[in-house]
Amino acid sequence: MHKLTRTPSLGDAATSRRSAGAVCTYRVIATAGVFEPGFRGGGPIRSLRYILDTLPGDLDVTLVTRDRDLGSPAPYPGLSGRLLRRDGRSAVFYLNPWSPRHWVRMARHVRARPVDLLYVNSIWSLFSVLSILAVALRLVRVGAVLVAPRGELSPGALAIRTAKKRLFLALWAPVLRRLRVRWQACSRLEERQIRANVPWARVMVNGNESPIPAHPVPPVVPHDGPxxxxxxxxxxxxxxxxxxxxxxxxxxxxxxxxxxxxxxxxxxxxxxxxxxxxxxxxxxxxxxxxxxxxxxxxxxxxxxxxxxxxxxxxxxxxxxxxxxxxxxxxxxxxxxxxxxxxxxxxxxxxxxxxxxxxxxxxxxxxxxxxxxxxxxxxxxxxxxxxxxxxxxxxxxxxxxxxxx
The missing domain is CATH 3.40.50.2000 (Glycogen Phosphorylase B;)
Incomplete structure (x- = not known):
């Protein structure tokens, strides 16, 4: 995990970056239900880590995520409610969804400067729904919205709690269409799954989210037995x-x-x-x-x-x-x-x-x-x-x- 440093004040953080002359020509606010130091969320955590670790020089990204791992009742020690800078041009805000004070601090940071892109990682996540609603109600102004469903529209995923998901999608899709959101698929397979459920979707296919090393580890010595x-x-x-x-x-x-x-x-x-x-x-x-x-x-x-x-x-x-x-x-x-x-x-x-x-x-x-x-x-x-x-x-x- 990359080294994180505490930012004393959300407002001060934005001010200090401007005064330092940082190049931030394209500002992104991303949301995800779980991130490091959590690991139970699996692949999406690794995708987001790779995205943040390899940012081009003129992008500035803040990821808003839950302050605890998937299914955990306890927050990460020392991280809840804090905005932490990572190495490079990214930051992570660890939010307790049940804390009004956290929401106020996070909103102050988001609205400190214009947002070019809202990048939500999930359709069903509370973070995704609330952030898109904020855009729809003009509480936050963004240049564009990009939705990465992370496999949530696959037939296997939709077969689990089907009725609830279908009902939600029927009510939510018109909102997304009115906002002219774009979609990210990680493969041509996922692109087909998105279009099967959202026929009007404009889909960007990009799966460059793998931090796997280019060279595999050496194979193990042959073993006898089962x-x-x-x-x-x-x-x-x-x-x-x-x-x-x-x-x-x-x-x-x-x-x-x-x-x-x-x-x-x-x-x-x-x-x-x-x-x-x-x-x-x-x-x-x-x-x-x-x-x-x-x-x-x-x-x-x-x-x-x-x-x-x-x-x-x-x-x-x-x-x-x-x-x-x-x-x-x-x-x-x-x-x-x-x-x-x-x-x-x-x-x-x-x-x-x-x-x-x-x-x-x-x-x-x-x-x-x-x-x-x-x-x-x-x-x-x-x-x-x-x-x-x-x-x-x-x-x-x-x-x-x-x-x-």
Missing amino acids: LRLVFVGRISPMKNLSTALEAVAGTTRPVEFDIFGPAEDARYWSRCQRLVAAMPEHVRVRYLGELAAADVVPTFSRYDAFLFPTLGENFGHVILESLAAGCPVVCSDDTPFSELIRDTGGTVVRPTTAAGLSRVLDLLADRTPGERAAAKVTAGERYRRWRQECREPHVLAHAREFCR
């Missing part, structure tokens, strides 16, 4: 851990399956625990808790394959992290990276049934230790080649041109 599988992700219906568990239970070969991630949905996690309790003797399953962002790639390097039957990813940072570690991916066909997964020696299973996944896992388990190690080398080398060819402009630089 196939080593891993799941890294939020434990929620969207990530589909239950199908992964049913798949390993249906294998006929010895398998070790380790699970990492926050138990976001207690009822769903109880269902998964029941599946774990019923595992056959040749399958060992362990839940090993949550992973800090810095530990994800090193963890993947210890496994033979990443089992990830997700119901949908607008981007899928965790897939790239697995490949950066030389860990092939066994995945659904509901991500932007199906072609990359196949090219790096992984398997895309369609339809993503437990039985179909079990057959793939048995084939992987039949490989010799040398063949598993070779597959890891292949995944890492082909990932590196793809990464070197993957070039897109900075998201907010692209947005500046797109939203004119």
Whole structure:
């Protein structure tokens, strides 16, 4: 995480930047439900960190976010209600949504200078709704609004609490249309999902949000013993851990399956625990808790394959992290990276049934230790080649041109 420094006063912060002669030709206010030092929010946190870390020289960005991690009752120590400058031209305001004083301080900072772009990361988030309402009611004047749904309009995401989401979208879409908001998709897949739900949308496609290192870590030494599988992700219906568990239970070969991630949905996690309790003797399953962002790639390097039957990813940072570690991916066909997964020696299973996944896992388990190690080398080398060819402009630089 980048070093953060306390800003004594919101008004003083804006004044000091002007007096220092900083070049701020394009000012962005971004919103997100969770950010560092939190990590439970997964990929969007890493996207936003990368966006802030790589800002072009003439952009100035303030990110407004909650003062605690996803699902946490306690705020980050020493951060609640504060505006903190990061290295470079970005700042983060950590807001308690239930504190009127925080809202007043945040509003004073936002209105201190003209805002060129409001960049909201979510459709449903309280931060997104309130900030867009402020624009609609002319409490804040902005040059343009850019909405990044972060996979919330995928079929898998909309299938969860469908009635509420459809009703909200029916009421909210006319407001967004009247404001002439623009949309950001992280892939062509997400662009199609946005247009399927918001036919009038003007969509900018840009997925340059990955801080994954260009060179993967060295592959591990070949090992004897069972196939080593891993799941890294939020434990929620969207990530589909239950199908992964049913798949390993249906294998006929010895398998070790380790699970990492926050138990976001207690009822769903109880269902998964029941599946774990019923595992056959040749399958060992362990839940090993949550992973800090810095530990994800090193963890993947210890496994033979990443089992990830997700119901949908607008981007899928965790897939790239697995490949950066030389860990092939066994995945659904509901991500932007199906072609990359196949090219790096992984398997895309369609339809993503437990039985179909079990057959793939048995084939992987039949490989010799040398063949598993070779597959890891292949995944890492082909990932590196793809990464070197993957070039897109900075998201907010692209947005500046797109939203004119």
